[in-house]
Amino acid sequence: MDFLNGITLIANYIIIPGLTYGSQLALGALGITIIYTVLRFSNFAHGEFMSFGTMTSILLTWLFSNLGIKLGIFPTAILVLPIAILITIFYCLIIDKFVFKFYRQQKSKSVITLIVSIGVMFFSGGLIRFIIGPGDKNFFDGERFILKAKTFKALTGLNEGLAIKTTQGVTIILTILLVFLLFWFLNKTKTGKSMRAYSDNQELALLSGINPEKVVLITWIITGTLACVAGTLYGLDKSYKPFTYLHLVLPIFAAAIVGGVGNPVGAIIGGFVIAFSELFITFAYKKIFYYLLPYEIVPNGLLQILSTDYKIAVSFIILVLVLLIKPTGIYKGKVI
C-alpha cells in the first residue's frame, strides 16, 4: 500500500505534469527545428507565433461561445483550432513575404536573419498586445478534470490523490497525433522528401527540379500549424498572457539544442528531457521516502536536490553539459 502511495505521488507531481509540459515544449522545439533545417536560421519569433496562434484561438473561442457552439466536455478551443491554424499560417506567410524573403534572396548569413527574427518577435509581440491587450486571458471551458484527485482517493483508498486534467489529456493525445502526422509527411510523401532533400543540400535539390518557393511555403505551413497548436495547448493548460510566451522561447530553444538542432526526433526528446529534469531535480522527496522506507531512518529535511529557485538553471546546466560533451545534441543534429 505504501509503495502504491509513493508511485501515485510521483505520478501526480512529476509524471503527468512532466508529460504535459514536455509535449508543449516538444511541439515548440519541432517548429524551431524545422525552420532551422530548411530555412537555416534560428527563429526567435517562434514564441510570438505561438502567442499569435493562441490569440486567434481565444478570439474564435469567444466568437463561437457567443454563437452558442460548444464541444461538450472538451474545450471549445479544440473546435476552433483548424481555423486558428489557417490564420496563423497566413500570418507566418505574410511575415515571410515582407521580411524573411528579402534576406533569403540576399543569401544573408544566418546570424543576420536571426537578428531579423528578433525584430519580428518584437513587432509581433506589439501587434498581439495591440489586438488582445497585455492582460491574462482564461479561455478554458468544458469539464476541467478527466480524473479528480478526490475521486481517485475514493476509488482506490490510497492516501495520495492522482489528478488528470482534460487539458493534460488533450495535450498529450494531440501531440502524439501531430508528431505522427509530421513524421509520416516528412518520410513518406513526395513533398516531405523534397523538403528533406532541400535541407540536406540546397543546390543539388534545385538542380533536380525541386521548386524552392514550394518548399518554403510548406515549411511555413508546418511551422504555423505547430506554433498554433503548441501555443493553444499551453494557453489552455495554464493560461494565456502575452508576456509568458516571450519567456517560453528560452526553454524551447534549450529543448531544440539539447535534442540536437535540426533533428525532429531530437526536438521531441529534448522537450521531455528539459521538462522532466526541471521536475525531478527540484522535487522534495521527503514524503516518498516516508512511504518507501521505515519511518525511523528517514531524515527530517525536505530531501530536495536543488531548490525550485534554480529551476531555470537546471535546463541551462543540461544545455551547457550537452554542448560540452556532445555538441551535436542527444540525437545527431547540426553543429551550431
Added chain:
Amino acid sequence: MKKNLLPVILIAGLIVLGVFLYNQDASKTKKSADNQIKIGIILGFTGPIESLAPVMAKSAELAIDEVNKSGNFMDGAQLMSVRADSTCVDAAAAQAAAERLITSDKVSAIMGADCSGVTTAVLKNVAMPNGILMISPSATSPALSTEPDNGLFFRTAPSDARQGEVIADLLMEKGFKTAALTHTNNDYGKGLAASIKSNYEAKGGTITISASHEDGKGDYSSEVAALAQASGDILIVAGYLDQGGKGIIQASLDADAFNKFFLPDGMIGDSLPKAIGPDLNGSIGSVPGTDSPGAAKYSELAKAAGFESGPYGPESYDAAALIMLAMEAAKSTDSNVFKNNVMDIANAPGEKIYPGELSKALNLIKEGKDIDYVGATALELVGSGESSGSFAEILIDNQKTNKVGYR
C-alpha cells in the same frame, strides 16, 4: 569649381534658415510649456505588472484632471502628466526613462515608480542627484524605509514589514499553525516573505518551506510539487495575481496539493477568484485598505471617468494628489521646497479631504487653513514618509473578494 559653389551656398543657406526657424519654434513651445507644470508618471506599462499599470496611471491622471478642472491650482496654472515605462523589473530601463522625464520633459515631481526594485534604483541614481521628489503608490519593500532619500521619497503604500505582522496575526487567529510559503523572486516578494516568516514564527507558527517562484512563466508544477511535499495547513502565496501567484494556486488545486491559501496584497483582485473558480472560496487574505468613505468616493470617480478601480489605483490617486497639494502649500514647484509640505498635508490636524474634494483643498490651502489629506486610502504618513498602513481582512466567498474586517 565655380559651378559647384552655388548649390553648396544654397544648401548651406537653407540649413542655416532651417536651424533658425527650428530654434524659433522651439523657443515658442518652451514658452508655452513654462505655464504648464509637468508631473512624471513612471509605472510598469510593459513587464510583469503591465495589467495593473494602466489603472494606476489613469487614477493619477484622474487627480490631475480634477485639479486642472478646478482652476484653483497656483493661480490658474495647468498641470500635465508625462508617462514613462518603468518595466517593473529592468532597473537600467527605468533609470533611463526617469532621466528622460527629468532632463528632457522637465517634470517637477514623479508619481512612481511601482515595483520596489526599480523604485530604489530610480530614487538612488536619478531622483536624488537631480533633486526631484518621488511618491510611489506601490513600492512596499521594507528596505525603502531606511534608504537615504534627502527627504525626497514618500510612499502611499505601507511597508511590508507592517503587512507581515498583520498576516501573522490573522493566521494565528484562524488557527493555522503550520504554513508553506512561496514568494515571487524580487524585492517585494523577498521582503514580504522574510517579514511574514519572522512575525509568524515569533507567534509560535511554523513555516515548513519558504521557496521562491519566478514570474512570467506558464508552468509551476515543479514549484507546487516541492511545496506539497513540505505540506502545511495553508499555503501563503506572496506573489502577483496575474503572474506566478495565480499559476501556483491553479497548479496546487489541480494537483490537490493545498486547498486553503493566504493571499497578501499582490494577490488581491477580482480577476483571481473569477479565473480560479469556486475552489478558491474560503481562502483569506489582506490588502491595504480602510473602511473610510474615501475608497468608495474614489471608485465612483473612477467609474465616472470610465474605468474600474484596481489594485494600487487609490494609492496612485493619493500620490498624485499629495504632490499637487504640497506644491500649492509651498507655492513652489521646486521639489526641494515642497518636499517639506508633504507630511503636513497628509496628516492631522486640519479639515479632512476625500477624493473629489481637491478643489476645496486647494482653496483651503490658499486661505491659509490646515488640511488633513485622507484620500482614497485613509492616508497617514509615518516614519520617513510612508503610509502607516491600515489593512483590510479579505475572505474569498462566492467567487468574490470580500472585505470582512479592518485592522
